[in-house]
Amino acid sequence: MRRRADLKTGTTCNSNCVFCVIGDHLFTGDRTTAECVAELRASRATCEDVVFTGAEVSIRPDFFHLVRAAKRLGYDRIQIQTNGRMFAYREFCERTVAAGANEFAPSIHGHVAKLHDGLTRAPGSFVQIVAAIEHMVALGVRVVSNTVITKQNARHLPALAKRLVELGVAQYQLAFPHPTGHAATYFRGVVPRMTDIAAHVHAALDVGRVAGVSRMAEALPFCMMAGHEREVAELHIPPTEIVYDGYVVPDYAADRVARGKVRFEQCAACRFEPICEGPWREYPAGHGDAEFVPVPGARVIDPQVVLDDRFGMLGAPAPTPVPGAGWRAVCFVPQAGSPACTAELCSTAVPGLDARGIAIVIVSPDDAATQRAWAERHGSAATLVADVDLARARAWGALSPGGLRRTSYLVDPEGRVAHVVVDVDTAHHGAQIVHAFLRLHAAARPLGPAPDLVTLRRRPAAVASPGAA
Ligand code: SF4
Structure with missing residues (x-):
């Protein structure tokens, strides 16, 4: 999967947002041109894409130089995060695009000037950001906006979403504030209770759904996103390394879970516990943890299942009767005898399945004689189900316009769908099923925090000025 580097170029800004996460150390130094280029070069070894952030990167004298450097180094997607x-x-x-930037990520926090300018504490900034979005859309650049959810703007989020759709953004994100920096200083005034704003967030997401525009909400756990689980931003954030002042967080997702976010004792009973990050760690100090009520239902062990159209099958009775008893893996395969299907069949001959009493049921569109000959040829004891008219595949959601979708379903002893293996690894499918079974039965993850996952790439410099190469 593609990786991106998130390069933090410094702490100087031309706004003063009331929720700024680095508000407590704004204007404490910027990386030099040489340092930034060195970071770009180093991260290119592991990343195809790059995101420039500041504080505000566009006010650096060397801004175009850095974008051109990223382009020269062969970064594919070059995003500018900006006010x-x-x-x-x-x-x-035009100069930014000519330098090589191809994704524009503006931060817009209100649907009208009074609201946006009040939050950025920069008069005129709303008119400026609207003009910016219009220019970038007109230039054909992909625009992906970000909005920090606050007490002030929460009820206006649907109106803002409507405005963003009209402006032509490709995607908008609503981000719950991270209570550090100014957001910590002004916590009572700015940071809402999640349960107070969830309905507004959902309504704002619905605007994009109706319009067919990509949208998501960040740092709101699944228990705040009922009916909008697929729009949990953490399911969509690509693998990212954070680069700042000589330090590298090589796996931002792991770092969020280990250090940035928090879960609670009651989370052990939640169906999303295996994949949920929880809220920012600083949040419960201000608002407590009583809002985080475990979501009942079948455990969700793989984010891919949430994104899949069969997410609703989890916990429901198997759509058609499944032969046998106990735990069963119902594997839909497109064609008996094909190399991939044979690899999948043979991969299920692993002791881990027997040891856990998991029976394999192979369903394919072939007739019974063909299936039997195929299984005997490979010494498989799997139960075979001929689905010549594809009625079972249709009932299980394993049929697409392109034909049968290679998929497996773990069915529990009560006959309910416990898991959907969305991406079948045909060479190791038996092990994949065992792994899913173990995750379904695993204890809740330990509550953090865990140690830092930060590495030192170079010794941080003393306070420096941009362009001082
Ligand atoms: S694991 Fe905890 S924070 Fe996450 S959705 Fe469940 S109750 Fe909410």
Whole structure:
């Protein structure tokens, strides 16, 4: 999967957002041009994409130089995270695109000037960011906006979503504030209770759903996102390494879970416990943890299942009777005898399945004689089900316009669907089923925090100025 580097170029900004996560150390130094280029070069070894962040990267004198350097180094997607103010100038946008940037990520926090400017504490910034989005959309650049959810803007989020859709953004994200920096200082005034704003967030997400625009909500756990589970942003964030002042967090997702976020004792009873990150660690100090009520239902062990259209099958009775008893893995395969299906069949001859009493049921569109000959040829004792008219595949959601979807379903002794293996690894499918079974039965993860997952790439410099190469 593609990886991206998130390069934090410094702490200087031309706004003063009331929720700024680095508000407590703004203007404490910027990386030099040489340091930034060195970081770009180093991260290119592991990343195809790059995100430039600041504080505000666009006010650096060397901004175009850095974007060009990223382009020269062969980064594919070059995103600029910004307050958008410099991009109010069409020529500035054109130069940014000419330098190689191809994704624009502006932060917009209100649907009208009074709200946005009040939160950024930068008069005129709303007019500027709207102009910036218009310019970038007109230039054909992919625009992916971010909005920090606050007490002030929460009820206006649907109106903002409507405005963003009208402006032509490709995607919008609503992010719950991380209570550090200014957001910690002004916690009572800015950071809402999640349960107070969840309905507004859902309504804002619905605007994009109706319009067919990609949208998501960040740092809101699944228990706040009922009916919107697929829009949990953490399911969509690509593998990312964070690069700042000589330090590298090589796996941002792991770091969020280990250090950034928190879960609670009651989470052990939640169906999403195996994949949920929980809220930011600082949140319960202000608002407590009583809001986080475990979601009942079948355990969800793989984010891919949430994103799949068969997510609703979890915990429901098997759509058609399954032969046998106890735990069963119902494996839909497209064609008996094909190399991939044979690999999958043979991979189920692993002792781990027998040891846990998991029976294999192979379903394919072939007739019974063909299936039997195939299984005998490979010494398989799997139960075979001929689905010549594809009625079972249709009932299980294992049929697409392109034909049968290679999929397996773990069915529990009560006959309920416990898990859907969305991405079948045909060479190791038996082990994959055992792994899923073990995860379904695993104890809740330990409550953190865990040690830092940060590495030192170079010794951090003393306070420096941008462009001082
Ligand atoms: S694991 Fe905890 S924080 Fe996450 S959805 Fe469940 S109750 Fe909420």
